[in-house]
Amino acid sequence: MPQDVWVLGTHMTPFRRYIDKDAVDLACTAALGALEDGGVGISDMDILACGTLFQAGASMGQQVQKQIGQTGIPVYNVSNACATGATALRTVILAIRAGEAEMGLAIGVEQMGKMGLLAGGSREQKNTYEPSGRFGAVMPIDGILGTDTMPGVFGQAGMEYANDNDGVGFEQFAKVAQKNHAHSALNPLAQYRKEFSLQEVMESPMQSYPNTLLMCCPTGDGAAACVLVGEERFASLNPEQRARAVKISASVLTSDPYVASGQAQPDVNTLTRNAAKAAYEQSGVAPGDLNLVELHDCFATAELIHYDNLGLCEPGGAGDFIDRGGPWRDGETPVNVSGGLISKGHPIGATGVANVYEVTTHLRGEAGDRQIEGANVGLTHVIGLGSSCAVHILEKSAS
Amino acid sequence: MVDYLVLGDEPYLQVNECKNCGARYFGRRNACGQCGSQEFQQARVSDTGTLRTFSIVHRAAPSIPTPYVSAIVVTDDGTSVRTNLINIDPTPDKVVLGMKVKLATYVVGTDDEGKEAVAFAYEPA
Numbered sequence: 464m465p466q467d468v469w470v471l472g473t474h475m476t477p478f479r480r481y482i483d484k485d486a487v488d489l490a491c492t493a494a495l496g497a498l499e500d501g502g503v504g505i506s507d508m509d510i511l512a513c514g515t516l517f518q519a520g521a522s523m524g525q526q527v528q529k530q531i532g533q534t535g536i537p538v539y540n541v542s543n544a545c546a547t548g549a550t551a552l553r554t555v556i557l558a559i560r561a562g563e564a565e566m567g568l569a570i571g572v573e574q575m576g577k578m579g580l581l582a583g584g585s586r587e588q589k590n591t592y593e594p595s596g597r598f599g600a601v602m603p604i605d606g607i608l609g610t611d612t613m614p615g616v617f618g619q620a621g622m623e624y625a626n627d628n629d630g631v632g633f634e635q636f637a638k639v640a641q642k643n644h645a646h647s648a649l650n651p652l653a654q655y656r657k658e659f660s661l662q663e664v665m666e667s668p669m670q671s672y673p674n675t676l677l678m679c680c681p682t683g684d685g686a687a688a689c690v691l692v693g694e695e696r697f698a699s700l701n702p703e704q705r706a707r708a709v710k711i712s713a714s715v716l717t718s719d720p721y722v723a724s725g726q727a728q729p730d731v732n733t734l735t736r737n738a739a740k741a742a743y744e745q746s747g748v749a750p751g752d753l754n755l756v757e758l759h760d761c762f763a764t765a766e767l768i769h770y771d772n773l774g775l776c777e778p779g780g781a782g783d784f785i786d787r788g789g790p791w792r793d794g795e796t797p798v799n800v801s802g803g804l805i806s807k808g809h810p811i812g813a814t815g816v817a818n819v820y821e822v823t824t825h826l827r828g829e830a831g832d833r834q835i836e837g838a839n840v841g842l843t844h845v846i847g848l849g850s851s852c853a854v855h856i857l858e859k860s861a862s
Numbered sequence: 863m864v865d866y867l868v869l870g871d872e873p874y875l876q877v878n879e880c881k882n883c884g885a886r887y888f889g890r891r892n893a894c895g896q897c898g899s900q901e902f903q904q905a906r907v908s909d910t911g912t913l914r915t916f917s918i919v920h921r922a923a924p925s926i927p928t929p930y931v932s933a934i935v936v937t938d939d940g941t942s943v944r945t946n947l948i949n950i951d952p953t954p955d956k957v958v959l960g961m962k963v964k965l966a967t968y969v970v971g972t973d974d975e976g977k978e979a980v981a982f983a984y985e986p987a
């Protein structure tokens with residue numbers, strides 16, 4: 464039986480654009496903050512995992528070490544699309560469970576500047592048509608054979624759910640964004656903190672129906688970090704450290720299994736359902752036990768379908784769930800009380816660590832104005848297209 | 863413009879179909895993602911189908927005309943196709959989930975040597 468793993472310390476930078484700091488600065492701020500929060504130092508770490516996507520080749524983990532302590536421990540630089548941060552976290556968990564480390568540091572960081580998420584790239588005007596690539600295409604297919612844009616791809620994922628289930632449409636998707644913008648007003652770490660009416664969400668510029676601008680996550684910069692510790696070492700820590708520690712009762716990473724439609728569009732549902740099922744089994748926690756959930760709302764359409772994928776509502780009932788206020792902070796299962804990716808922000812590599820910071824902070828009762836009172840159990844979820852899905856379930860310390 | 867669009871008097875889409883499990887793929891394959899078999903045969907895809915899902919894209923890379931309707935069509939023989947929907951007003955009240963559609967082709971560009979590129983799309987049936 465592998466030993467339990469605990470979050471001992473955690474920290475995140477506010478998400479926003481940082482013009483006078485680089486990614487190493489942000490990662491170091493998060494790392495040093497997490498170490499201090501846990502009452503430990505870099506010399507206590509047996510392993511470091513660092514997740515970043517757009518600078519994946521930059522040995523970011525070692526760059527951080529050179530600033531905060533070159534102790535010679537193994538460093539794993541990871542990238543896994545939007546699941547990058549969660550994969551760094553899970554790398555440390557695996558090392559502790561395997562008995563190769565007692566304590567480790569996981570960092571997620573991203574500096575995106577003002578880049579867009581439109582993907583696809585511009586259509587290059589070639590002089591002569593020559594077939595290339597797996598489809599033998601003579602020109603990029605984006606915009607001719609469907610879309611590569613993220614608001615479009617996730618718009619299609621939402622409309623597919625609407626096709627299969629009654630009571631889901633533009634208004635339900637818009638309500639998700641209305642909620643997350645409202646939640647973010649209470650979070651000082653969020654990139655945006657402005658409330659919008661449902662009408663304002665629906666009338667903001669259409670990006671890709673049904674996702675308007677206010678239903679899409681922004682790009683931004685930020686970092687988050689966690690110090691993790693195994694059960695044996697945990698027992699030797701002082702009572703104050705133990706009291707604030709949060710137990711990781713499930714840690715799961717999945718990829719997308721074969722589905723017939725997968726060759727035409729990414730399936731973001733099956734791997735999320737598989738991850739959730741495994742996490743509930745690992746932890747013995749049921750969806751109804753969750754006091755808060757931070758899930759991957761890169762677009763409003765994505766959040767809505769994940770209510771169903773994570774079992775937060777009755778099967779097919781995601782539209783009704785948002786209509787009756789279920790995921791609001793005073794609802795049945797508060798979802799994205801941080802403001803979510805839509806309003807807290809989405810510096811890609813940081814996201815899967817920042818949501819663990821958020822849930823940990825609530826379980827400790829230290830979330831200030833946005834605190835969910837009496838929170839004992841929480842779930843984090845991220846999904847990276849390609850695809851990878853990570854789910855973690857966290858529980859308040861009993862000691 | 864892609865090699866799985868077979869041109870002629872009656873253009874059609876062609877898949878690589880796994881001989882072992884029947885999984886269908888557009889494009890070159892190394893092996894089957896469902897069963898791992900490396901044996902494939904070519905098969906013709908049905909020209910008609912239904913609109914499984916869509917998004918009306920208003921923001922795209924600068925050279926791509928907007929708005930356009932991006933769609934996933936499931937053909938009558940159960941093949942999922944990534945496509946645009948054309949010859950339809952790109953508004954949510956005209957584009958209806960589950961609507962019947964059929965394959966269409968059009969010239970999407972001409973290169974410097976005068977060679978035309980033909981694209982496919984689906985249109986209301």
Ligand SMILES: [Zn+2]
Nearest residue numbers: 880883894897
């Ligand atoms: Zn097969």
